[in-house]
Amino acid sequence: MPERVAIVGIGQTEHQYMRPDVNHEEMIHEAVERALQDAEMNIHEIDTVLMTNMDLFEGHYLADAMSVDGAGMYGRPGFKLNTGGTSGGTAVAAAWHHIASGVFETVLVIGWQKQDATPSIAALATAREPFYDRGLAAGAVGIFASMALQYMQEAGCGEEPAALARVIMADHARRNPYSHLKLDLTVEDVLASRVLVWPVRLLHMSPTSCGACALVLSNEGRARRSPKPPVWIVDTETAHREQSVWRGGCVEPAPGPTAIEVAASRLYNRNGIGHPSREIDVWELYTPSSWALLPWMELFSICEKGRAWRLVEKELIRLDGPIPIEPSGGVVSTNPIGASGVIRVAEAALQIRGEGGERQVHKEVRTALASAWGACHWIVIFLLSKDRP
């Protein structure tokens, strides 16, 4: 029986396009201090620190070495890790394993990115195999374009539902003081923004942001002394097709279960979840494009195949709806990539605490699902609960 794992501290920066006022250590420190204050803990009560960012985005090898003091890593074990866009999720999963194993009582987990340092896409492009497809790869926008086109064809929907999903996420983001973009959008605005790769338009995509997010996780014994009610990370699951990165983005041409379906079904089965949309009260899905939301709602079994766009059309995913999704405003509003996976878990936990402020979903939140998604279809998902598992 693994140790139970709780979130006892949450902190994040106000995410922005540029942070010329701080270096990355100072930016990380802002989130770390807020998480420790939230947990009413000092750094000496932290057993280990795990950190994540996207490698090379800031042009540093060993970026963690330049932020040891600000991150609170001085004199404690820990490491930096990277799994691409999913990094923040992987870091929280690693922290979960550190505590579940019984070896560590408390873990500080930090995700951050400072994208004002360099064009991030240049670092991303180095992931492609130089002989095979580096000259062909279309980057993230292309992935969502093909996802969107396939969805339009299979579900028979037009452009409006993804645009409306973006408007709803913007409405949520405007209520979130930490959000980078706080846009006031209409469906017409989204549809008037320029096409990047058909049918993905500029406003469908996430921004490049600077920011950090830190969580304090603890075991049950330590969580009992927590000033705020602990939010339990009941379970976590990871699936990916990392080998696809050098095969033109595909592992094999035949349609098979996606990584999201694999991870979600494992998580649901282990936890006896038969009706996800009824049993999970709020969703933070790491949708880097509002086009991703439609297929993903179906892959996560929130609804049947081909139905997601109709649920969006009825605006059921709003804060006051029965299936609230991306209450934070989502990755399309805020994307300091290494932090983004941590922010999803942080937001899910804030919603369970009832600390969502103006963006708090209206119904009672006892359970939440948070995910992080990235290249190679890498997905990490978390089931969070107010009730001790």
Place this chain on the structure above:
Amino acid sequence: MDEQLLEIIHIMDLRYRWSAGPHLGEFLRGLKAGKILANRCPRCGRHQLPPTPVCGRCHVAMGTDWVELSPRGTVISFSHVVDPMYDAGIGGMRPVPYTLASIVLDGASDVAFFHRLEESTAQRVRQGMRVEAVFRPPSEREGTMEDILHFRAIEENEKRGGSP
């Protein structure tokens, strides 16, 4: 049969923009003014060089307790560099030879400073040698580590303030 092994040469041209932030920024402004500034932990009192936002040991925010360190100090270790090395700062090979030294500046024995030695100093350097920072003329300083030209050997009875 021609069995050539294939390879690809790929050159990436990237532009980086790093923010110094308030702490390193204050240090760099100090160099421009001809000073070596450290900050000090308000709890344990130790110096931080380069200055950081937090004392790693105490994890308290470094206050505004800035200390101007002496430009004079003692060499604790050094290295003669003769083999060219790739310099990520200039995107090419750094000219050789040069000599690097770790120097404990007077008044702050808990941190070491790291810079080049002047050529004739480098030729007779030893551990324990007394050295002094030589700043570039004010008009040439840009708020970078290059505002210090190098460190040169001094005699203890020599007056402060060398020229390049």
